[in-house]
Amino acid sequence: MKLLSKYNRVNLITTIIVMLITGIIYYQAISWILTGQKDKNLVVEETEIFDYVKLNGHLPQTFESNDQQITFTPAAPGSVKREFINTEYFERWNKENGHKKHRNRAAGRYESGRGLVSSVTAGGNYYKILIIESKVETEDLIRLIFLITIGVILLLLLVLLITNRLILNRLWQPFYAIMSELRLFNVADTQEIAKVDTSIDEFKELNNAVVDMASRAKLDYKDLKVFTENASHELLTPIAVINSKLDTLIQTENFSDRQSKLLNDLYSAVSRLNRLNQSLLLLVKIENKLLHNREQVNLREMVEEMLMQFEEIFNGKGLNLTHTLDDKEIYASRYLVEILLSNLISNAIRHNNIGGQVSITLTNKSFIIKNTCDDEPLQDKKIFTRFHKSSNSEGSGLGLTISRQICENFGASLEYVFQQHFHVFIVTFN
DSSP: HHHHHHHHHHHHHHHHHHHHHHHHHHHHHHHHHHHOOOOOOOOHHHHHHHHHHHHSOOOOOOOOOOSSSEEEOOOOTOOOOOEEEEEEEEEETHHHHHOOOSSSSSSEEEEEEEEEEEEEETTTTTEEEEEEEOHHHHHHHHHHHHHHHHHHHHHHHHHHHHHHHHHHHTHHHHHHHHHHHHHHHHHHTOOOOOOOOOOOOOOHHOOOOHHHHHHHHHHHHHHHHHOOOOHHHHHHHHHHHHHHHHHHHHHHHHOOOOHHHHHHHHHHHHHHHHHHHHHHHHHHHTTTOOOOOOEEEEEEHHHHHHHHHHHHHHHTTEEEEEEEEEEEEEEEHHHHHHHHHHHHHHHHHHSOOOTOOOOOOOOEEEEEEEEEEESOOOOTTTSSSOHHHHHHHHHHHSSHHHHHHHHHHHHEEEEEESSSSEEEEEEOOO
């Protein structure tokens, strides 16, 4: 979840909870105020009754208005307790309130009301007074205020949400710009990470840290690359001299069996050192994109030529070769494609059983080569790393690394899978 979404969600939930609590408090406060006002009206009516009885010595005539009802009921002296009550107000149908008579409610309807129970003594008799006023208008007013409040709250939430989205999106633009630069960062690229123009101190510090880190990484990579290039280049001459001297020594002298074995071991070691040095040089050139001679390459023809070159080796190991080749052209370096095919086919031969199988399939989308084996599945996460090889391998440990780099060089991908005693390498063309 993005930080903006997380912030908006937390902010929205918090705001809704706070608004609900304050809305309830607001509703109760208004209800309490209006009920108090209604009670004051009831007290005024009660006072008017007391004044009338005191002046005239008898009860006033009962009457009923649209929003008030007063009744007097004889009661035992001292039996009535003065109190305010929530009760029901019976509204009668009449022409003034605009209601029509209902066949099931011929007289009227009940609605909520506020009442005052009191008592008075008139003409020597004790009476219970019940004054009731309708609360419909009060409740309508409360409902209206509550709806207006809810509407204002929803409007505020909407404005808050839109404002947050717009402002936060704008504020976080420098961060997204830095992330975009990091995604495009390539340690072998000579272009530096651009400075992000921002007035926010935190993003300035982040940008400066990223730029400094990238500069140090490029500098370290450049030093390492120069060291590798120089070391590999400087090794070429002494290795060639050693090879030449060994060839001369082997051809001109008679040696004992032990001496011959030692010389052969020495010759093999120098040959491996030579292959390793050449592989490192090639890897450096590929990674630094120093091979630019690209052209349209007919992959089917190159595979057929390569299989002819390896024919004797296939026959020598008794391998059964099957292949299905469709026409496929790619835009790449012919030199690198030859190395790629040579590495994959060599691996299929080297890590195969005597009399085993090799299957090659070339389509418009992929090049698949698989070979039988008795080994366990290879570690697909490690086989493409440098100097990783099986214990019985005589290679340099760079072949598959170079092969993957070549594939990436012309926009393809190289993957490994294990399928029922078959090592399968798949080159997928993009």
